[in-house]
Amino acid sequence: MVAFEVPEVDYTRYSNRQLVAIPLAVLALALAVIAGWWVLTGAPVTMGIDFTGGSEITVQTSLSQEEIRASFDEPVVSVQGVAGENEQYIVTFESSEMGAIRQTAIDNGQMELRGSGSVSPVFGGQNQQMAVIGMAIAFVGMSLLAFAFFRTFVPSIAIVISAFSDIVIPVAVMNLVGIKLSLGTVAALLMLIGYSVDSDILLNNHVLRRSGGFYESTYRAMRTGVTMTLTSIAAMAVMAVAATLFGIELMASIGLVLVLGLSADLMNTYMLNVTLLRWYKYEGVNR
Secondary structure: OOOOOOOOOHHHHHHHHHHHHHHHHHHHHHHHHOOOOHHHHOOOOEEEHHHHHHHEEEEOOOOOHHHHHHHHOOOOOEEEEEOOOEEEEEHHHHHHHHHHHHHHHOOOOOOOEEEEEEHHHHHHHHHHHHHHHHHHHHHHHHHHHHHHHHHOOHHHHHEEEEEEEHHHHHHHHHHHHHHEHHHHHHHHHHHHHHHHHHHHHHHHHHHHHOOOOOHHHHHHHHHHHHHHHHHHHHHHHHHHHHHHHOHHHHHHHHHHHHHHHHHHHHHHHHHHHHHEEEEEEHHHOOO
């Protein structure tokens, strides 16, 4: 396992307002991006064909990606190379009417149809509903676990706010860089809830339930938590780069979402959560 040197941060140099300002500002900016996107597009994040419906075909051709796009009358969402296969491409369409798309590919003498599939708008809508319900159940379950574990408002709400921010920030960046929401990226967001709860509970448990002063306990938690998170970020970054090189767009998107979320988790855990815990230990408990 890769070892990371975790520096000991002198939190006494910073006030609670200074520490909490950055993560809250980033969260506010992310919420503004999502709200603006919702107003402009009618959805908080751009949906992939898993949720909107659409079609995909796989073709073998010597044509360039631009020439493939120009070969179809239907709007082409993307043209991706198939990993490990020369001159094979997956062409994605907004339309779920497969007949005309398949016929166009067959009639084009420079393309050989290798496979096809479609998602109906109705089924895509059902996927949307299931994804929203799944995210809601996971988030509510995480919140109930935090409150059951600590049974105190401030430490528990710190975990909930951190997890919420860990999801919102990657979603905002997804909109900015053009990553569409798919079943794969929903799975990545669900994984981020687990990562967030893990690091936040680790911190809260060290500070509230183990011996030692606040700053000593915080540093002990950081040595484990930061090392764990940086290792995961490195692994996900390698996955994203490798998937990009091999043209596996879904895996690249999942890796990037996890890198963004884990990076946000470092900020939220060791700035936002630490600040709320410090206020609770030194001011909140005694009031």
